[in-house]
Amino acid sequence: MHETLEIRLTVNERSEAVRIEPRETLADVLRERLSLTGTKVSCDAQVCGACTVLVDDLAMSGCTFLAADADGRSVRTVEGLARDGRLSPVQQAFIDHAAFQCGFCTPGMLMAATAILEEHPRPSRDQVVHGLEGNLCRCTGYEPIIEAVLAAADAGTVDEGVAGW
Amino acid sequence: MKRVTTRPTAPSPIGESVPRRDGPTKVTGSATYTVDVELPGMAHAQILRSPYAHARIRSIDAEAARRHPGVVAVVTAQDLPDVNLLYGHAIADHPLIATGKVRFAGEPVVGVIAEDRATAAEALRLIAVDYERLPFVTSVEEALADDAPIIHEEPGEQRSHRGFEEDIERTHPNVCSHSRQAWGDIDAAFEGAHLVVEGEYRYPMCYAYAMEPYTSVASWNEGALTVWSSAQHPYMVRDDLARCFGLPRGAVRVVVPFVGGGYGSKSYTKIEPLTAALALRAGRPVRLALTVDEAILTTRGDAATVRVRSAFDADGHLLGRHGAIHLNTGAYAENSPLVGRKAANRLGGPYRIPALQVDCSTVYTNTGPASSFRGFGAPQVTLAGESQMDEAAELLGLDPLEIRRRNLLDPGERPWPRARGIDADLKADLELAAEALGWDDPLEPGHGRAICMSASDAGSEPITTAMLRVHADGSVTVMVGSTEIGQGSSTVLPQIAAGEMGVPLDSVHLLQSDTGAVSYDRSTGASRTTTLMGLGIQAAASDAREQLVAWARDAVAQNGAPVVEERGGVRVAGTFHDWGSIVRAWFGADAGEVIGRGYLRRSGATAEMPPFWEIGCVGVEVRVDETTGEIDVLTLVTVGDVGAAINPQLVESQDVGAAMMGLGMAIREELVYENGNLLNGNLFDYRVPRTTDVPELRTIVVERGDGVGVYGAKGGGEGSLNPVAAAIANAVYRAAGIRLREAPFTPERVWQALRERDAGR
Incomplete structure (x- = not known):
């Protein structure tokens, strides 16, 4: 048997205690131990951004983030974006702008976009383009995604982001 | 998006940009892909792959792996005497797991099934394979040499009713297939020519990079087989599985959940037979989820060398075109024989050509297998054909648009005898692109513009x-x-x-x-x-x-x-x-x-073939950095001539995605082999377009109701990829006076061409 340890973390505002092997990544734990399969793994090497989740509000690649390092921290995933059955503005904007096709990059793209909008409630196009440079999409050619994020900013971003306008 | 619509009206909601119905599930993370399918008792597989390009397998010692705690089963070809190991869409030459020898570095040799992926990966390291290395070839030139090592000692069985029906004539043991497209008197065409343009053009090995790597889950129950898979063609996969396992087709069920990108790379059968064989020996459901690094080795696009000569009269009318195409199809045929057939069909382009003769050979090499990939031979040959149109225009003193106007097929005109007539107004499409690109506007120094077109016999x-x-x-x-x-x-x-x-x-x-x-x-x-x-x-x-x-x-x-x-x-x-x-x-x-x-x-x-013609019409404006050799694509115009857009927003989305994929392949993407190994088989080193690569986009969706489908619809989504490399090459010529004939047009190649240009002055 391999050595195990217990970590305690908050995932989408829920407290979780999980017994893991030290080699498990955050993406493994979310997908396999917590059944949060919305987070996808593609390149498995921190290049493509498909596995992007927010750890203490910072966008991180779940495929290379060791789960042990998430102990005591707050993790947000695509499953936590909608509140009370209502899509977040950026989720809605992705639908309105057809900002996805196959959808495999979408969870990571949405989390990266959420991080951008939390940092820059009214981002410039340049801020969106550079903020999403680490998230690959092979279907859309990116333009609808960029437009969706800018539109979500206009529509009012998540929670506290709105207050400052 | 600009829309040009002359088709008859259609009943609502046909023709409306209604939101995608898979939107809510895809933006909340609840959409199920194959990797999300969980079955009770499911075990996980990992594959040991060949480190060598070409080698005989002397022996495999897997005893330690079998004894490793958590391992359910270890499977080699010898463990599957009851399975027909050979599959392959056009030619059944591909063993689902290596039998006796390996033909490319990365070929599956042993499968390990364990309670989890990490345990299976540990067990892989306990397996010892004794290989006898053989000489290998990775390029077409090496493969067709007289003394080249033979990759398939015995030709695989050619399958009937799979789209490739030609007799395979093997002029060399490493030739996988040969196709010829020909009409008219080719010799007379060239004898009477005012101008002959001649050149060799190269298109690289490319990787589709569907972000979801190949994944399958297989489960046996009372002799019936169910497979969930990331496959584009579930019925084709079903038929291949039935053949491999000797089952009636009705006893095989293939379920395809949401697919995380395909672009042709998930056409036909991939890892499903291997997954089913592993599940059979494990006696449990098995999931085989490849990594991207493994997916790159599983399927790529055919690299092409296209030698072509085009004959013109003094007014720029095409008289004839003669072509010889070689496709590097890798270790196994997959569907490349049909890619070769289509490449031969598509070299003529959207033009009226009185005489044409094109020969296309697909060639086995010790590289990862090539098969269907968006565009299917068209991007490869359109670079050659459309470059020659601009080369001829310059030599004849014609505007590149004018030479196209003089040669484009009219609506209803048959590109070759017995083909369906062209179901598009190509000249009108060209004018739309010219207007959107600002063809007649003054160009800044170092900038260039081009518009290129293609017509593909599409629809399968x-x-x-x-x-x-x-x-x-x-x-x-x-x-x-x-x-x-x-x-x-x-x-x-x-x-x-x-x-x-x-x-x-x-x-x-x-x-x-x-x-x-x-x-x-x-x-x-x-x-x-x-x-x-x-x-x-x-x-x-x-x-x-x-x-x-x-x-x-x-x-x-x-x-x-x-x-x-x-x-x-x-x-x-x-x-x-x-x-x-x-x-x-x-x-x-x-x-x-x-x-x-x-x-x-x-x-x-x-009744007529092809079911429809897929039109490509793309314009670009580029700027060439004379110091670094970098090409900056500033503007990209796409004309989506789809007959009737059932959902215009989705048509636009397909066109932009296709053109951006074409842009990546034109300027950056190339799989590179050295010493029999893929050098850049990962997403670090194989660089696909990013947000920062997006040019200014001008999209046009054209609906003239001229397709065979409902309300005059016809296919889209590949057309806007096909002419992109050619358009960039022609625009770079206008910008910098260098003729690029080998894609991708990397800064290194462009810089080299700029130095050669300066040396020649």
Whole structure:
């Protein structure tokens, strides 16, 4: 048997205690131990951004983030974006702008976009383009995604982001 | 997006940009892909792959792996005496696991099944394989040398009714297939020419990078097999699985959940036979989820060397074109023989050519296998053909647009004898692109513009069935074999059904891509789904309505009162009855349903081949950095000539995505082999376009109702990729005076060409 340890973390505002092997990544734990399969793994090497989740509000690649390092921290995933059955503005904007096709990059793209909008409630196009440079999409050619994020900013971003306008 | 629409109107919601129906599930993370499929008792597989390009396997020692805690089974070819190991779409030359020798670095040699992936990976390290290394070849030139090592000692069985029907003539043991397209008197054409343009053009090995790597889950139950897979063509996979395991087709069920990108790379059978074989020996359900690094080795696009000569008269009219194409198809045929056939067909381009002769050979090499990839031979040959149009224009003193105007096929004109006539107004498309690009506007120094076009014989085969059920409450279930690979079939097909039945879109539900539940569709590829499955659904809807009108006469109309069909139901004696009420009246209960059937084959409107022509028309403006050799694509114009846009927003989305993929392959993407190994088989070193690469986009969607599909629809989604490399090459020539004939046009190659240009001055 391999050595195990217990970590305690908050995932989408829920407290979780999980017994893991030290080699498990955050993406493994979310997908396999917590059944949060919305987070996808593609390149498995921190290049493509498909596995992007927010750890203490910072966008991180779940495929290379060791789960042990998430102990005591707050993790947000695509499953936590909608509140009370209502899509977040950026989720809605992705639908309105057809900002996805196959959808495999979408969870990571949405989390990266959420991080951008939390940092820059009214981002410039340049801020969106550079903020999403680490998230690959092979279907859309990116333009609808960029437009969706800018539109979500206009529509009012998540929670506290709105207050400052 | 600019829309140009002259087609007849279609019933709502056909032609409307309704939101994608898979939106809510895809933005909340609840969409199920194959990697999310969990079965009770499921074990996990990992594959030991060959480190050598070409080697005989002397022995495999897997005892330590078998004893490793947590390992369920270890499987080599020797453990599968009851399985027909050879599969392959056009030619059955591909063992699902290496048998006796390996033909490329990365070929599966041993499968390990364990309780989890990490344990299986540990066990892989305990396996010792003794290889006898053999000489290898990775390029076409090496493979066709007289003393080249032979990759397939015995040719694989050619499969019939798989789209490639030609006799394979092996002029060299490493030739996989050969195709010729020819018409007219080619010698006379060149003898009478005013100008002959000649050149060799190269297109690289590319990787589709579907972000979801190949994944399959297999489960055996009482001799029947169920496989969930990231496959574009579930019915083709079913048939191959039945053949490998000696099962009736009805005993194999292939289910395709959401597919995380395909672009042709998930066409036909990939890892499904291997996964099923592993599950058979494990005695448990097995998931095999490849990594991206493994997926790159599983399928790539065919690299091409295209030698072509084009003959013109003094006015710039094409007289003839002669071509020799070699495709580097890798270790196994897969579907490359058909890619070769199509490459030969497509080198003529969208032009009137009195005489043509093109020979295309696909060639085995010790590299990862190539197969279907978006564009399917067209990007490779369009670089050559469209470069020559600009080269000829310059030598003849013609504007690049003018030489195209003089040669483009007219609507209805047949590109070659017996082919379907062109179902597009190519000259009008060219003018739209020119206007959007600002063709006549002054150019800044160091900038260049170009517009290139292509016409592909697309649509594959019209072999499609559809079922449409109308329930007692009037809601509708549509059942199709087509997959949702991101292209939007799960939105567009219900739109067609709602329009044809005259019911609200919300009342239409789609069940797709499960061979155990829905009826046959040949494939989801070659841009065929909206066009051919659209016709299938239209036929099924018509069949359902016909039955419902008859039922209304039977069960609704009193005393032979006339029944008049209206949108969404019938009118009898002034009263409207919707479809649901007819079902209820006929069964005499709030129960029952009507089943409409649609069948499509080579008959009637779909008798002629190809089913439709897929048009590419792309314009670019570029700037060349003389210091670094970097090409900056500033503006990208796409003309999506799709006949009828069932959902214009999705058409635009397909065109932009296709053009951006073409841009990546034109300027950056290339798989590089050295010493028999893939040097850049990962996403660090194989760089695909990013947000920072997006140029200014100007998109046009054209609907003239000239396609064979519903309301004149025809396929899109590949066309806007095909001419991109050619357009960039021609624009770079105008910007910097250098002629690029080898893609990708990397800064290194451009810089080299700039130095050669300066040295020549």
